[in-house]
Amino acid sequence: MEPSIHLSDEQLELYALDRLADADEDRIEGHLLLCDPCRNRLDEIGAFAFGMRSALRQTPPHVCDEQSRSPWSWFPWRSWMMPALSLGCVAAILLVMVLVRQPGDSRNLAALATLTLTATRGSGTAEAVAVPSKEYDLLLADGGPDGTEVKVFDAAGTQVWNGKPLHSAAGALAKIPVSLANGLYLVRLEDAGGRTLHEYSFQVRP
């Protein structure tokens, strides 16, 4: 009992890359729940998209190559100038590579994302969404007494940050000075003895 109309490559790719708005994502997931061919294509397109992202991160485009050739080729002293240009080019490429290797490609990230989270109380669904940013301010409602600790885990269960929040009447404010990759995150508030007081969750997506 498969739908007769299928999703486009573009929709599947944006879904795989977690770059769809919530409403679109719901609709796509609804279709995928029922459609074998689209699920197969999603696997293929997802592999392509993640492979491309990973390979391009390792070897970013060398934009210097073409610029350094043609406009300067008529200069009579190019024979001694070219090594200098090449050196400059290599330096620029190295700089680009260093910048690109920063997690989350921080040049294009928002400076700060601020989120107010309420405890999930067992429902486990992440309703709060933040855009990819260099750092995050999480205001945890019902933030518990002084001395609590905040831990942030990614979807694989790996702890990505922990620290002490600042307490105020509004709740506990956790300032997270790291950029987070797109995905689902679980936040746990623990008391001084390591007991879980509350759990929260949020998503990072463009």
Place this chain on the structure above:
Amino acid sequence: MGTVSPGSEENNQDLFGIPDWSQLVLRIRNGDSAAMGELYHVFGRGIRYFLLRKLGPKDVDDRVHDVFLIVVDSIRNGELRDPERLMGYVRTVVKRQIAASIADAVNRRNTEVDYEDNLFSLADSREDPEREVEAHQREEIARRVLETVSGRDREILYRFYVQEQPMEVIMEQMDLSYNQFRLLKSRALTRFGKIGRRLAAGTALGARKYIGRE
């Protein structure tokens, strides 16, 4: 193969055009076991797919079973008031199960770390080795594809996949039409598939030779 825009309401019926959710729900409510079989037939593979995708193969059968139990119980108890919401409800249950499993994994990891701390050793935080191998293969294939594209095309792909610029921005800044953009990506995807199949065939051939069948 027809396609739809995710935003178009009028396509909803076609997109999700499974007839008579209400009949199916009513029959399950009345204890019709054939209807439960139909429910499993319609949603089973999709549910399994999402659980596998997010949580991996461990305990996947149990998890699929759990989702079905929750859905069927909710239908029987009358908690699913609007039968037309059946698919949305199934999706919600799957998402909750995924979130609960992740929270569980976090709990377990905490316990394991405490235990290992007592032994003065560190937990191995590396990813699943199988997934790591797959990721390396994907990257290698993509690298081969990139060797065949021009510097400009590479920049377009870089902007889209690494810098996560929206398609419209790239098209405007790189002076591209929608068709040019789409064509570049679809060619790259086709090459990716061809190289991947060739590598897979090579690996299978090598494996057959190794075990002496050829």
